[in-house]
Amino acid sequence: MIDSFIERHVKPRNRPRTAEETIRILRTKVLPVWDGRKIQDIGRRDVIELLDGIVDAGTPVAANRTLAALSKLFNWATDRGVIDANPCVRIKAPAAETSRDRVLSDEELRLLWRGCAKIGWPFGPFVQILLLTAQRRDEVAKMRRVELREGGKLWTIPGERAKNGQAHDVPLSSAAQSILGSLPRVAGQASYLISTTGNSGVSGYAKAKARLDAEMLALARTDAADGVDPESIVLEPWRLHDLRRTASTGMGRLKIEPHVIEAVLNHRSGVIKGVAAVYNRYQYLEEKRAALEAWAAHIEYLTGGLE
Structure with missing residues (x-):
């Protein structure tokens, strides 16, 4: 399903750089954990556990990006009638982000x-x-x-x-x-x-x-x-x-x-x-x-x- 999402939605509907980043997230953060599972079997608890694992690995901002990519994936699957609902709905971004102001002296x-x-x-x-x-x-x-x-x-x-x-x-x-x-x-x-x-x-x-x-x-x-x-x-x-x-x-x-x-x-x-x-x-x-x-x-x- 992820491969189909990439070919039918990510690549044709995004600028190359955005598509590249979304593909990277799905293939490095999602597939290693959910490979072999059907998208219909993925629930809210699975999403939360995946994000918790990314946060625990010390990359909370990456967890935010992963949630955004997953939400797009599940919305696309919902629109196509593959699943009934997006399990990412109402899941809050794991990390608070603030704009950086670091300037080298x-x-x-x-x-x-x-x-x-x-x-x-x-x-x-x-x-x-x-x-x-x-x-x-x-x-x-x-x-x-x-x-x-x-x-x-x-x-x-x-x-x-x-x-x-x-x-x-x-x-x-x-x-x-x-x-x-x-x-x-x-x-x-x-x-x-x-x-x-x-x-x-x-x-x-x-x-x-x-x-x-x-x-x-x-x-x-x-x-x-x-x-x-x-x-x-x-x-x-x-x-x-x-x-x-x-x-x-x-x-x-x-x-x-x-x-x-x-x-x-x-x-x-x-x-x-x-x-x-x-x-x-x-x-x-x-x-x-x-x-x-x-x-x-x-x-x-x-x-x-x-x-």
């Missing part, structure tokens, strides 16, 4: 940049491009050579890869162009830029992020001031997505106008809303370029030359 950005240099290609340049462009993780990871225009000065993210489904032009700062230009050219039909095969984007985020964290911590302890116990130094946890918020906040500190920052982030809500959002089709390309150059210059100032 200037000192953390120095450590980050140096740590990226330590771990090297492909994850080091990948993280640096995330920071310099303020784009989403998967958008950068799956960047392809064909998406670069104007001699590498402009990166166009196609609508099918953008979260809001709209193509997005990202002016590349001189620093970003330099990093991309220094990457080894890996042969592959898909021509992914940050890749070890050329046929798929960079991956293995968790393992590579752990290496970067370790390098940042080692650098922080090496830099410890006289009289400070290096072992007492710790780094506050952060996520790759926090780099996007850090860049946005940093551009705000540089007095970049909010609507320009939203344009850089490819947001379609916030400062320009309602009817104005419908009629304002100006892409702010030159303003975005100036903003990203200013942000790159700030990073260069912090890191002593983007070495």
Whole structure:
């Protein structure tokens, strides 16, 4: 039933990225527990026990996402007359979620940049491009050579890869162009830029992020001031997505106008809303370029030359 749901509903009715995430949840969180069972035999108690197991494994937010995916599955099965009712009805999300506000400090950005240099290609340049462009993780990871225009000065993210489904032009700062230009050219039909095969984007985020964290911590302890116990130094946890918020906040500190920052982030809500959002089709390309150059210059100032 899950395979049918994926083929008949998930893939044709969702953007590729959303479909990919729903499929991942169903195949990693649901099938290992319910494989071989008929959907008609799954009840409310089964759903609750499945979610409890995910929470107990230390991933409560994943339990929320699993509940959402299951609810869609059971609604689809109900509409098709396969089951009489959705057992997810009135089951509350297991975990409370709050929006994150983690922004890396200037000192953390120095450590980050140096740590990226330590771990090297492909994850080091990948993280640096995330920071310099303020784009989403998967958008950068799956960047392809064909998406670069104007001699590498402009990166166009196609609508099918953008979260809001709209193509997005990202002016590349001189620093970003330099990093991309220094990457080894890996042969592959898909021509992914940050890749070890050329046929798929960079991956293995968790393992590579752990290496970067370790390098940042080692650098922080090496830099410890006289009289400070290096072992007492710790780094506050952060996520790759926090780099996007850090860049946005940093551009705000540089007095970049909010609507320009939203344009850089490819947001379609916030400062320009309602009817104005419908009629304002100006892409702010030159303003975005100036903003990203200013942000790159700030990073260069912090890191002593983007070495």
